[in-house]
Amino acid sequence: MIEIHDLTKVFENKKKGSVSYKEAIKGINFICNPGEIFGLLGPNGAGKTTTLRCISTLIKPTSGSITVNGYDSIKDDRKVRSIIGFLTSDMKLDGFFTPDYMMDYFGRLNKMTPKDIAERKEVLIKELHMEEFRYKKIDKLSTGMKQKTSIAISLIHNPDIIIFDEPTNGLDVVTAKNVTDFLKKYANEGKTVLISTHIMSVAEHICDKLGILIEGLIKELGSLDEIVKRNKTDNLEDVFFRYLEVQDV
Numbered sequence: 017m018i019e020i021h022d023l024t025k026v027f028e029n030k031k032k033g034s035v036s037y038k039e040a041i042k043g044i045n046f047i048c049n050p051g052e053i054f055g056l057l058g059p060n061g062a063g064k065t066t067t068l069r070c071i072s073t074l075i076k077p078t079s080g081s082i083t084v085n086g087y088d089s090i091k092d093d094r095k096v097r098s099i100i101g102f103l104t105s106d107m108k109l110d111g112f113f114t115p116d117y118m119m120d121y122f123g124r125l126n127k128m129t130p131k132d133i134a135e136r137k138e139v140l141i142k143e144l145h146m147e148e149f150r151y152k153k154i155d156k157l158s159t160g161m162k163q164k165t166s167i168a169i170s171l172i173h174n175p176d177i178i179i180f181d182e183p184t185n186g187l188d189v190v191t192a193k194n195v196t197d198f199l200k201k202y203a204n205e206g207k208t209v210l211i212s213t214h215i216m217s218v219a220e221h222i223c224d225k226l227g228i229l230i231e232g233l234i235k236e237l238g239s240l241d242e243i244v245k246r247n248k249t250d251n252l253e254d255v256f257f258r259y260l261e262v263q264d265v
């Protein structure tokens with residue numbers, strides 16, 4: 017379970033002796049439960065990646081608190097890192113190595129035994145259909161193959177908490193479906209899955225709960241059904257554009 021309380025994040029930008037501040041997250045609250053896929057839906061610059069980076073302990077919140085399975089993201093940051101699998105869009109894979117080797121390497125970093133690594137690798141390679149390219153150099157792989165490799169690496173230690181930033185970005189429909197089916201399966205097994213997306217259909221089709229994030233604030237929170245009913249419409253796009261129009265005025 018992930019619990020976010022009054023989270024804020026202010027970035028300080030220093031440029032030629034002057035300092036400016038960007039309030040990227042302005043006090044948000046939400047809970048992701050085990051067995052559910054929670055989707056943070058928002059336009060570019062809304063604060064999705066910032067929120068996920070705070071939860072994953074890569075950056076510190078300015079204020080507020082985050083707990084992951086009861087562990088505090090600041091006091092127990094090591095523990096939090098050990099129970100999450102974080103996929104980020106700016107994960108750079110070394111082109112010289114193969115997916116198979118990278119999985120071994122990250123397995124060892126996670127202090128897994130060689131036997132556990134070998135078993136887990138076979139499961140992930142099968143689930144993500146990586147058989148044909150597991151021994152190819154990452155340099156030679158397509159965008160989708162690289163994304164699957166990043167996913168496999170981030171989940172090598174079979175974490176209870178899965179945090180994926182824009183997991184279907186740049187993927188064709190078949191590969192995107194493979195990834196979303198995979199996330200659904202993990203949620204059905206009782207894992208906590210938190211994703212960010214700006215793609216309406218991903219939010220509609222795979223998320224059990226949604227938070228609509230606009231300019232650092234959660235404007236709507238709940239299931240798709242609850243959100244559309246509350247806004248007296250029958251589709252999410254309407255709700256989303258209403259908020260964007262208000263913001264443009």
Ligand SMILES: Nc1ncnc2c1ncn2[C@@H]1O[C@H](COP(=O)(O)OP(=O)(O)OP(=O)(O)O)[C@@H](O)[C@H]1O
Pocket residue numbers: 027028029038040058059060061062063064065066067214
């Ligand atoms: N390290 C940083 N320093 C300063 N400002 C930052 C930093 N990281 C993010 N920001 C700013 O915070 C805001 C939110 O950025 P963030 O990357 O969280 O948005 P996002 O919702 O993930 O957008 P996208 O859909 O484009 O990925 C933006 O205005 C961005 O410029």
Ligand SMILES: [Mg+2]
Pocket residue numbers: 064065066181
């Ligand atoms: Mg982002």
